[in-house]
Structure formats: structure tokens, C-alpha cells
Amino acid sequence: MARIAVTVDGTAREADVEPRTLLVHWLRDDLGLVGTPVGCDTSNCGSCTVMIDGRSAKSCSLLAVQADGTQITTIQGAANGEWHPVQVAFKDCHALQCGYCTPGMVVAAIDLLSENPDPSEAEIREGLRGNLCRCTGYHNIVKAVQQASELMKEAAK
Amino acid sequence: MIPATFDYVRPDSLADAVSALSGGGEDAKVLAGGQSLMPMLRIRLASPTLLVDCSRLAELRGISDDGDAIVIGASTPHHDVMHDPLVMAHAPLIARTTAMVADPAIRHRGTFGGSLAHADPAGDLPTVSLVLGAQMVLAGPNGRRTVAASDFFVDYFTTALEPDEILVSVRIPKLGAGWGYDYQKFHRTAQAWAIVGVAAAVRRENGTIAEARVGLTNMAASPGRAATTESALAGAAANVDAIAAAAAHAADGTNPTSDLHAKADFRQHLARVLTGRAVRVAAGV
Ligand SMILES: Cc1cc2nc3c(=O)[nH]c(=O)nc-3n(C[C@H](O)[C@H](O)[C@H](O)COP(=O)(O)OP(=O)(O)OC[C@H]3O[C@@H](n4cnc5c(N)ncnc54)[C@H](O)[C@@H]3O)c2cc1C
Ligand code: FES
Numbered sequence: 001m002a003r004i005a006v007t008v009d010g011t012a013r014e015a016d017v018e019p020r021t022l023l024v025h026w027l028r029d030d031l032g033l034v035g036t037p038v039g040c041d042t043s044n045c046g047s048c049t050v051m052i053d054g055r056s057a058k059s060c061s062l063l064a065v066q067a068d069g070t071q072i073t074t075i076q077g078a079a080n081g082e083w084h085p086v087q088v089a090f091k092d093c094h095a096l097q098c099g100y101c102t103p104g105m106v107v108a109a110i111d112l113l114s115e116n117p118d119p120s121e122a123e124i125r126e127g128l129r130g131n132l133c134r135c136t137g138y139h140n141i142v143k144a145v146q147q148a149s150e151l152m153k154e155a156a157k
Numbered sequence: 158m159i160p161a162t163f164d165y166v167r168p169d170s171l172a173d174a175v176s177a178l179s180g181g182g183e184d185a186k187v188l189a190g191g192q193s194l195m196p197m198l199r200i201r202l203a204s205p206t207l208l209v210d211c212s213r214l215a216e217l218r219g220i221s222d223d224g225d226a227i228v229i230g231a232s233t234p235h236h237d238v239m240h241d242p243l244v245m246a247h248a249p250l251i252a253r254t255t256a257m258v259a260d261p262a263i264r265h266r267g268t269f270g271g272s273l274a275h276a277d278p279a280g281d282l283p284t285v286s287l288v289l290g291a292q293m294v295l296a297g298p299n300g301r302r303t304v305a306a307s308d309f310f311v312d313y314f315t316t317a318l319e320p321d322e323i324l325v326s327v328r329i330p331k332l333g334a335g336w337g338y339d340y341q342k343f344h345r346t347a348q349a350w351a352i353v354g355v356a357a358a359v360r361r362e363n364g365t366i367a368e369a370r371v372g373l374t375n376m377a378a379s380p381g382r383a384a385t386t387e388s389a390l391a392g393a394a395a396n397v398d399a400i401a402a403a404a405a406h407a408a409d410g411t412n413p414t415s416d417l418h419a420k421a422d423f424r425q426h427l428a429r430v431l432t433g434r435a436v437r438v439a440a441g442v
């Protein structure tokens with residue numbers, strides 16, 4: 001067992017974990033944060049995406065021990081009292097159907113917009129290339145990120 | 158799936174990491190970003206007994222100027238490499254190629270050195286480091302040694318690294334003014350590995366190609382150079398016809414695999430086409 005200290009969605013957590021525990025399993029099984037799903041075994045789908053120290057990462061592709069000392073934001077910490085503009089835009093644009101990819105998609109979009117507040121359509125598609133959606137055909141997801149970008153620019157004014 | 162059990166250590170210094178690795182025997186492995194290792198652990202293609210986490214070793218992170226070369230620490234994440242001013246100024250081919258690796262989330266964790274040590278035949282950065290004449294600095298129980306990229310990549314997923322050695326940094330010679338670069342990658346989906354990739358670096362002098370280097374990804378077990386094309390380009394006019402004639406030889410002497418992505422002859426076709434494109438961009442034609 002290894003001792004880790006991680007801040008998850010604003011709450012400081014300490015735990016003893018087996019080194020082989022994947023971060024996503026620790027989040028889901030030990031902390032009960034089941035908002036972050038697992039969609040594959042190959043690091044391809046991105047449904048498990050969370051923020052680690054402000055940058056997106058696939059929580060299935062990290063050991064919990066590797067997250068020791070970091071700050072993690074899952075989809076469950078994305079809203080700050082109110083929904084995050086990306087969440088609002090996903091709802092408005094109907095950017096989801098089954099919703100399985102959505103937590104990862106939203107977190108990846110937040111990461112993209114933090115680095116590039118005004119992305120072109122090509123840059124959005126490029127920025128979300130690590131997140132697979134099997135339902136929507138991506139069109140509405142791209143629209144939602146464009147709308148979120150507008151909402152966030154408005155709010156920053 | 159859940160990986161098989163292993164022990165985990167995160168040493169504070171390179172010296173401690175080397176002793177942990179040599180004390181751990183054949184089945185001890187370095188863990189860098191984990192972006193190649195973790196999928197292998199999850200499907201249990203790899204089951205090391207000990208992981209030595211080198212991702213936070215200060216000695217292995219960061220990029221510095223070393224006169225006629227830049228030095229990239231092995232544990233520097235892809236994302237940092239592709240946005241680094243020294244890389245953009247002196248090795249823009251690395252920045253351009255890294256932006257084509259995997260996806261943003263994987264590039265936040267995966268490292269430059271991890272890509273080279275992993276030595277996937279479809280990896281993009283091994284080919285680029287070969288074309289740029291990189292020198293790998295390795296640390297082991299008996300001290301340090303330097304291995305040229307041309308000797309570093311040995312076979313499928315196999316490098317010159319001994320089981321108890323750690324890749325510390327990579328020296329990339331600055332190619333200076335007059336050189337142009339490009340990397341062309343053919344893959345079916347955006348985040349996928351190259352079915353074939355081609356790296357080109359070309360030096361132009363008054364309308365002629367003075368020197369050209371062409372590297373091939375996934376045309377063999379390890380990255381290779383398209384030697385016939387390179388010699389055909391040396392001294393050739395920098396125009397579309399001369400480049401097309403030289404690129405027609407890009408697959409000479411290759412014996413690529415056939416797999417579910419492409420048959421061997423299709424890979425050879427791709428190598429010729431992508432070489433033409435990469436050399437044209439690199440030569441500014
Ligand atoms: C979905 C997906 C798509 C990808 N697409 C591409 C792609 O298109 N092109 C591409 O080039 N790569 C691709 N990658 C791989 C990515 O670039 C990885 O970051 C890289 O291959 C491994 O780097 P890492 O730091 O994560 O290494 P790890 O996974 O930590 O380690 C990989 C191997 O290298 C060894 N190792 C790592 N660092 C050292 C060191 N300093 N000294 C000695 N040994 C070391 C480890 O022991 C292990 O055997 C992809 C990965 C995924 C999951
Ligand atoms: S579960 Fe598919 S990338 Fe993490």
C-alpha cells in the first residue's frame with residue numbers, strides 16, 4: 001500500500017492505495033465519484049478525462065499513486081454553484097445523446113478553451129481528438145464548444 | 158482491466174532511481190508518463206514487478222540550450238516540448254511532429270524520452286530523432302554513456318537501453334539556417350499511430366538541394382533512412398520533378414509488415430507519396 005494525498009474537486013483526500021490502482025478506479029470505487037466513466041482499455045476514448053493540476057488527463061491511464069500531491073477536478077467539480085458555460089452550451093446545443101462520453105468531452109472542452117479561448121472549428125476538432133462519441137456525430141459537440149467560447153468571452157467582459 | 162500487482166517507488170534523485178532499477182532486476186521498469194505503459198499493464202501485455210517512477214525527477218525535466226545543440230530532458234511532457242521556444246527555434250520538426258502525436262490529454266502526460274525508450278515501430282519521434290542526428294544520454298550503475306540515435310533503436314520495442322539504464326536526456330544538434338523540415342503522417346483516425354510516416358530535413362543552396370535527410374516510420378522494426386532518395390536529392394534542383402524522381406526510390410530496400418491497417422505494398426506506396434510531400438514542404442517547393 002502507498003499513502004497518497006490528493007485534492008479532488010476541492011476536498012483534500014488522503015488514502016492508502018495499492019500501487020496498481022488506476023486513478024479512475026480510485027475516484028469511482030473508493031471516493032464514489034462515479035461521474036467519471038470508463039469506456040475502454042486502450043486509452044483511446046477519453047470518457048475518463050479529468051483535470052490534473054489544470055490540464056486534461058485520461059484518469060484510466062494513470063495510477064492513483066502518480067496523482068499524489070496533485071489537484072484534480074472531475075466533471076463533478078466543473079460546476080461552481082452554477083453550471084460551467086461548457087455544460088450550459090452542451091445542453092443548449094443538444095451535444096449529447098446517451099451521455100457516456102459527455103463528462104470527458106466537457107472536461108476536454110474546458111481544457112481546450114483554457115488554452116485557446118477562441119478556437120476555430122478545426123482547432124476544436126483537433127482539441128477533442130482524444131475523445132470519442134459513438135452517438136452524436138460530433139457536429140453538435142463542436143457547436144457547443146463554439147457557443148461556450150462565446151459565453152465565456154461575454155462573461156469575461 | 159486491472160493491472161497485475163507490482164511495487165512502486167518514486168525516488169528523489171537519478172542516482173536513487175538507478176539503484177532502485179538495478180536492485181529490482183530484469184522485471185523492474187521505468188515509469189515516465191505511463192501513456193504507453195499503462196495500456197500495456199491494463200491488458201497485461203506487461204507485468205513488471207517494480208515500477209520506478211522517474212516522471213518527477215528534476216534532472217530529467219526541461220529543455221536547455223547547449224551551444225550547437227538543444228538538450229531535452231527525457232521526462233519532459235510532449236505538451237511542453239511542442240510549445241517550447243528553444244524547440245520551436247532550433248528543432249521545429251520536433252514541435253511539428255509532437256503536435257501530431259496522440260491527443261492533447263495524452264500529450265500532457267506522455268514524455269519525449271518515454272516515446273524514444275518505448276521504441277514503437279509506429280512512433281513518430283524516434284524517426285524524427287534519427288533524422289536530426291540526436292544523441293541519447295543514458296545513466297546506469299556504471300555511470301553515463303552517449304548513444305547515437307542510429308544505434309539506439311535496435312528492434313521492435315527494443316533500444317540500446319540496458320534493463321538497469323535510464324534515458325536521461327536527448328541532445329539535438331541545431332541544424333541552423335537554410336534547413337527546412339516536415340513530417341507527413343498517414344493514419345485513419347486523428348489520434349491513431351502512423352500507418353506510415355515520413356520525416357524530411359532539407360538544406361537548400363541557391364535553388365539546389367544541397368543535402369537531404371529522409372526518415373521512415375513504420376516501414377521496418379525500427380526507424381530507417383531512405384538512403385537512395387537522400388543521395389538522389391543531394392545536388393538535385395529544388396523543383397517538383399527532381400523531388401518526384403527521388404521520392405520514387407523512398408521504399409527501395411524496405412520490407413514492411415502487412416497487418417490489418419495496410420499490406421506491405423500499400424505501405425511502400427505510402428512511403429513514396431509521403432516522401433514526395435514531406436520533401437516538397439521541407440524544400441519550400
Ligand atoms: C491512444 C494513444 C495514441 C498514441 N498515439 C501516438 C502516436 O501517434 N505517435 C507516437 O509517437 N506516440 C503515440 N502514443 C504514445 C505516446 O507518445 C506516449 O507518450 C509514449 O509512447 C510513451 O511515453 P511515456 O512517457 O508515457 O512512457 P511510459 O508509458 O511511461 O513508458 C514507455 C516505455 O518506455 C520506458 N521508459 C520511459 N521513460 C524511460 C526513461 N527515461 N528511461 C528508460 N526507459 C524509459 C518504460 O519503461 C516503458 O517501457 C499514443 C499513446 C496512446 C495511449
Ligand atoms: S476509459 Fe477510455 S481513455 Fe480512459
Ligand code: FES
Binds near residue numbers: 096097101102133136
Ligand atoms: S453521447 Fe453517446 S457516446 Fe457521446
